[in-house]
Amino acid sequence: MKANSIIKGNETIIERKLYDPKSPNASTGILNGQSSNVLNWDDVRYPWAYPLYKQMLANFWTPFEINMSSDRKQYAELSSDEQESFNKIIGLLAFLDSIQTDYAGRVANYITDSSLTALMTVLGFQEVVHNQSYSYVLSSLVDKSKQDEIFEYWKHDNVLRERNEFIIDGYDAFTKNPTPETFLRSIVYDVVLEGLNFYSGFSFFYNLARNQKMVSTSTMINYINRDEQLHVHLFTKIFDAVREEFSLDVREANEFVEKTFMEAADLEIKWGNYILGDRFPGISSTELDAYIKFMANKRVNQLGGNRPYPDHRKNPMPWIKAYESINDGKSDFFEQKSRQYTKVSDDNGFDDL
Template sequence: MELMKRKLVDITAPNRSTGIVNGESSNILNWDDVRFKWAYPTYKRMLGNFWTPFEINMSKDRQQFTELNSLEKESFLKIIGLLALLDSIQTDYASRAADYLTDSSLQALMIILAQQEVIHNHSYSYVLSSVTDKAVQDEVFNYWRHDPILQKRNAFVTEGYTSFAKESTVQNFLQSIIYDVILEGLFFYSGFAFFYHLARNQKMVATSTMINYINRDEQIHVGIFEKIFKEVLAENPEYDTEELKSFGTEAFREAAELEMEWGESIIGNKIEGLHMNELSDYIRFMANKRAEQMGFKAPYEGFRTNPMRWIIAYQEVDLGKTDFFEQKSRAYTKTSEANGFDDL
């Protein structure tokens, strides 16, 4: 079934949408009269989490970057280059998805989500401009063009997105959401682990702080697309098939294998104290977690507990934003549904 784009204004339709896709809506947003009760609390959380890279003092990271060993520098730059590519794609995907969501409240969430992806992408430029010169920055932003491992893992997601962009059917939309959750909920995680590992050794703490905020945003994004996925299936049960479930499980398995290959390339056992066997198990654990979150069978037997428990503290952010950017150690909030962090 083809997806119909949301009308700019429909004077004959109600303000409250009649469906998540291919429904009717005036496109006038009244937050007190929306179809999905979870939309407004999510909107408030996203606004409450607003941040910009300018808030983060990079002066100490600028000094420390020169003190990193060559392997740490190489991994640092390659991971920043990867994240910049993925969040650039996400900005565009969010706007394309928004075109087909009948409900105006969900379109509003997509606009904020896309804005956050722009901020994420800016943060990578901000980090690079703080620690290195323009020539290196340009090189980093072109890694995706020639690194074969990067090309393979990026093509996995971009081809799925492209299928939706070329043929906007319900089936392709559902599959594109699976790729979205993989990108935001799995593909970032070996890179995040690297930055958190540096931070626990009191290295590049400002960069890790920025990654904290990105990590927090991405987890909310995963939750939004999970809900959209399930709402589309609830309203169009003919698409809730065993084929889709099998597709989802296999997609998460393939994604995990690609993420482990990438992790081996950038980290391997080259970074002291960060072991590839633990990182691989962590990726399998996250693949299982994300697959089941979407309603699919876990791709791996076992891997039910997080083998890198230390990482939890570095994914929890002090939401007070007092003076913690200048602190050498961090004060963290307790993980809860209210602050939007995964219960890892």
């Protein structure tokens, strides 16, 4: 699939200066703008930046807070299929969050707004925490040689590599040729990564938890999920700002978003059938396929496009809402009964578009 150009002009994006005493503190633009690079949260260009910063800080957590003793016992009792999927999904997440950490730093180098650079720095830190959490989970469950093997999966598993390289190609186009066009496209791939590619894996862990298995791992995944939702929100706001400031052709941008997510959904469905299939009660391949299309619709809508799957406007796995959602106030990690026995109702279980 060859995407259409989504922004007129291929001017090079210049990396921001370390400081500029001749420029205002509040930036004049998101890319190739003028800014002193001094951050004053009471003098910023984008009014949504500070509330988002506070929310990202309020989400702070570390994996060391989570007691893995019960999961250590339960992991040995999982079926061979459950263990295999558990390991491969952890390997996938470790790869994606590793790349995401680097991508966030590269994006920050070109954003000429100190408040958004700060947000990108917090985002990158959170991705480091996510990545470390996968090591923490595995070190609690398997020996070092098995952990090393799991972290190598992405190199040798063809299905996993195919979906990962789809994202990497989008990122590479930006890092090798930083223009407004490649920057904007890379954001679309970012929203695919953080807003779609995690979700079949997340559903696996949540399905284990609702069967009282590996609840501590599911708790950690829940907090990662919460962070990723904020990351998607941040990048969609940046996407909107770039479109507005560069007088982007909205029709062409939406077309690119829709086509990219359709291809991404196909790859995610292929991965979901490969890693889960119909092997686990509670998640059928039909439901998972529909859920992926539902999530693709949701992300395309956030980016301003038209939903590519008009027949998938309702969450086909309503039970998952109880695991994706979490209160703003942090609960005690060691008292997880409320998550283990959450009952899905019409209020917390159904998500329509």
